[in-house]
Amino acid sequence: MSHWAQIDENNIVINVIVGNNDDPDEGYQWLLDNLGGRWIQTSINTFAGEHLTGKTPMRYNYAGIGYTYDETRDAFIPPKPDEYEWVLNETTCQWDIVEPTTGEE
Amino acid sequence: MTGVLAGVVGSAVPFAYSGGTSYDAGVGYTGVYFNANGTFSILSGYKTIEYLIVSGGSGGGGGGRRTGGTWGGGGGGPAGNYITGTTAISAGDYGITVGAGGGGGLAFNASTNGTGSSGSAGGTSTWSLNTPLSISGSTGGAGGSGSTSTFIGGSGRANLFFTGGSGVANSTSTGGHGGGGAGLGGNGSAAVIASGGYGSGGALNAGTMLNVGSFGGGGNGGVSTLAQGQGGIKTEWASGGRGGTGNNGSVALSGGSGLSGRVYLRWLT
Numbered sequence A: 001m002s003h004w005a006q007i008d009e010n011n012i013v014i015n016v017i018v019g020n021n022d023d024p025d026e027g028y029q030w031l032l033d034n035l036g037g038r039w040i041q042t043s044i045n046t047f048a049g050e051h052l053t054g055k056t057p058m059r060y061n062y063a064g065i066g067y068t069y070d071e072t073r074d075a076f077i078p079p080k081p082d083e084y085e086w087v088l089n090e091t092t093c094q095w096d097i098v099e100p101t102t103g104e105e
Numbered sequence B: 001m002t003g004v005l006a007g008v009v010g011s012a013v014p015f016a017y018s019g020g021t022s023y024d025a026g027v028g029y030t031g032v033y034f035n036a037n038g039t040f041s042i043l044s045g046y047k048t049i050e051y052l053i054v055s056g057g058s059g060g061g062g063g064g065r066r067t068g069g070t071w072g073g074g075g076g077g078p079a080g081n082y083i084t085g086t087t088a089i090s091a092g093d094y095g096i097t098v099g100a101g102g103g104g105g106l107a108f109n110a111s112t113n114g115t116g117s118s119g120s121a122g123g124t125s126t127w128s129l130n131t132p133l134s135i136s137g138s139t140g141g142a143g144g145s146g147s148t149s150t151f152i153g154g155s156g157r158a159n160l161f162f163t164g165g166s167g168v169a170n171s172t173s174t175g176g177h178g179g180g181g182a183g184l185g186g187n188g189s190a191a192v193i194a195s196g197g198y199g200s201g202g203a204l205n206a207g208t209m210l211n212v213g214s215f216g217g218g219g220n221g222g223v224s225t226l227a228q229g230q231g232g233i234k235t236e237w238a239s240g241g242r243g244g245t246g247n248n249g250s251v252a253l254s255g256g257s258g259l260s261g262r263v264y265l266r267w268l269t
Helices: A028-034
Strands: A002-007 A013-019 A038-042 A068-070 A075-077 A086-088 A095-097 B002-007 B014-018 B021-023 B029-034 B038-054 B082-097 B125-127 B133-135 B168-171 B175-177 B262-268
Touching: A002 A028, A013 A028, A028 A038, A028 B038, A028 B082, B029 B038, B038 B125, B038 B133, B082 B133, B125 B262
Parallel strands: none
Antiparallel strands: A002 A013, A002 A038, A068 A075, A086 A095, B002 B014, B014 B038, B021 B029, B029 B262, B038 B082, B038 B262, B082 B125, B125 B133, B168 B175
């Protein structure tokens, strides 16, 4: 099955649905004709820039509701965690913590 | 799927439809289901249709990590939510969308202490009648914590019908386990010292759930060490994702994805 993320005017993912592989375009045109809005394909097997079964990854991460679609990077990026300071990893399009300069252990 | 049935009592027009995949809907019934987007079309006649619309299951929480040795497993994701009822409809095209499973929450991996992310909610399923019928998934399982003071496993989250299990702190050396996610058959269980919590089983109300069998188990909670929690129990759809492991020898692991929902329709033949 294909998977499609619906994004709002701010490129925030508001729904993720299952597309029909029996359609020539896996359901994309059906979504436009019946629901309208903006739909971006996503892969349930893509995580941190890698495909879990070794195939070609798609848009870095499987889209989740609340994720942001970054058009420049063509990537789904999860929300930035609250605690600590984070920087976007350009290889995975996930957030890496900015390591504290002083140990706390 | 396309079919033409004998004329309905009180109607001169035989009932004809297309769309969906047929299934054994019970004695005296005809039924179809959708596991992806599509259109249920009534070509002629009208029917009172029973429906069961199920959202995607939500993802499990990611594991937390602490270099000092107190990890927390993520909580299990809850099974998808559902609505059911009847509606009378006549000729027309009625679109259906099926919510996808929510992704697993990210693990926390750093040289400091921190909490894994919550899983994503399952996608919304909709039957586009004049007044659309839709149902969304609930929040995914909570991430496990590895921080100094709260090395507790993440809680399994509730859906609209049942509660998730709570996470537990184990010890300062082995960390905590995540609670099980709520299923559609009962509450997720709380984690205990020895293991993560279990997600509850799926709904088994075949007689009242359009004869669809079991679906929607909760995800198991993740544990603090090597073994991960598992996905929803013995169901093929709408299950919640497993919680992530707190520590897999060197890194915490992310939660698992939930499974996609479905839409079932049936009517008296």
